[in-house]
Amino acid sequence: MDLTVIWAAIIGFAIVAYVVMDGFDLGIGILFPFFKVGKDRDTAMNSIAPVWDGNETWLVMGVGGLLAAFPLAYAVILPALYAPMIAMLLGLVFRGVAFEFRWRDPAHREFWDRAFTTGSVIATFAQGIALGALLQGITVEGRAYAGGWWEWLTPFSVLTGFGLLIGYALLGACWLNWKTESGLQRQAVTYAGRLGIALLLMIGAISLATLSLEAQYHQRWLSFPGILATAQVPLATIIVTFLFYRSLRLRKDAQPFFWALSLFGLCLLGLGVSIWPDIVPARVTIWEAAAPYRSQLFMLVGASIMVPIILTYTAWSYWVFRGKVGEDGYH
Template sequence: MNPSSTQNLLSHAWFGLIGLMLVLYVVTDGFDLGVGVLTLFRRRANDRDLMIQSIGHVWDANETWLVVLGGALFGAFPSAYAMILSDLYVPVMMLIASLIMRGAAIEFRHAAHTSKAAWDRVFGIGSLLAAVAQGIILGRIITGFIPGSASFGLIAVTAIGVVSGYCLLGATWLIKKTTGRIASAARGYSVITLFTTVIAAIAVSLGTLKVSPIGITRWQDHGVLHVLIALAILAALASVYVLYSVFMRGEHGPFAGSTILFVVSFAGLAISLFPYLVPGQLTVASAASDSSTLTFMLFGIGMLFPVMIGYNLYQYYLFRGKVVPVKH
């Protein structure tokens, strides 16, 4: 195999690996961010206690995927890392600050007595800001950092869509993990956020077609549109399954359907982006590190991935089942 073929193979492999890390982060941390946002709608302290308890054993491990994702992007595609972080300095700092807010709030609320409700609000607001920041980052990347009112509108829709999608994951997680009043409320939240998420996804798709370099170039490539239509059908079926599971009083089905919806959506995003990391500006080939670096990192991630996935699966297995309110 000649050096250029090896380089292309390695860079494409790393594009797929980073996409996989992104999906794992969005699904795992997405539901606990969604639960955090939904706490803002609950007035009773007992309700918020149970909601936070449902993610208490897994939220910090979920965020490790974001750390690994940042390190992988820096090592595999340093040019993209430099461009994305320099252009997205404000939302990235907003994301980091909001994650710090969440971490501090979820720890300090256990020690608080008179100010516990205030820490709950900090946790909820931090979760909301983190979701908004990620939506802004996604929107900016989709638009290829093109300025203008049309791009701003698309970014606003992606921010709303990410918040709504995370709330959908959070609500269906609560259906799976809680009982009684919270589970009943979560079913209502699931239906509302499913509709808002689908509407936002349709609006982003239409906006991408008009504004983004993705829609202008990539979607016109041979065979791409057919694959995206197939994925859109799968997303529609997943949405119907979520509704069916909610109304049939299913406990695991709504979260499984929501997860499938997110995975299919990100598959569509990855196909739309390829071969670009930043649409219209930076391709996978031009941004990739040299072959030796990519190979060395591949061995490293090959050892790290099984440990992280195994740990994640073990913790979900260990803390499976419904949460029981802690008696104080």
């Protein structure tokens, strides 16, 4: 355990926190066209209104931490993913503007509703494509990106893009099951059941496709005796899926959301098994990309102060708005 590993853990935690906290509100944006105009859409929007903006703090921390702690990785990854990253940022901006203006400009609410969905879909799809492009391998020569402008666009990256759309939509449906009542809650349960099956199929397809991308992925997952450990990941996925559908059948409020998060956690664990200790898979390790020791130490002091503060105000905001939500807000 050294500072480089600690910083890799901090950035990994920021990414997990972003997926956990921003995934469900992006998912609500993806599902938004399927909700009835009026009360149902207002209720869905109100369910994320107190927390959605703060959720993106973790995205800023993850990208900023990558630049500061692993500058070589940042210099390689960003040029390779310029297009999806720009698309993601534009989607998040468009989505944020639509979120605010749909309340302040009721005469054009239909337009802002469509903008909210469009921004959510673009941001999510771009994130999935970026993940797929990173996992499939980036062309590196020396210490710089050496691929073309369209290297990120492949069938595999498109597959991961659609996979993330389904995954975030599942989180959004589970969040609405937890936070809403009556007809909207029943609709969310129906969507969650269908999206769970779709996500499981996407996880299987992406996992099988990943094994053929790099020799190290195949070796780490299927070579003996390592397979005795890695086999526990798909086994755990089956168990969590069973518990997820059991909680839906029993009409639990919060449990389906946390079981869906557990599925995401297992996917991220599988990603870690595939690429660790690389930060640019099969190209650059975390130690090769790391900033100097003194820089990491200096930043760790700041992170040790700011991360607990961010966690505290985030936990407080979720605690304050912990109840069910109606058309007029939380109660």
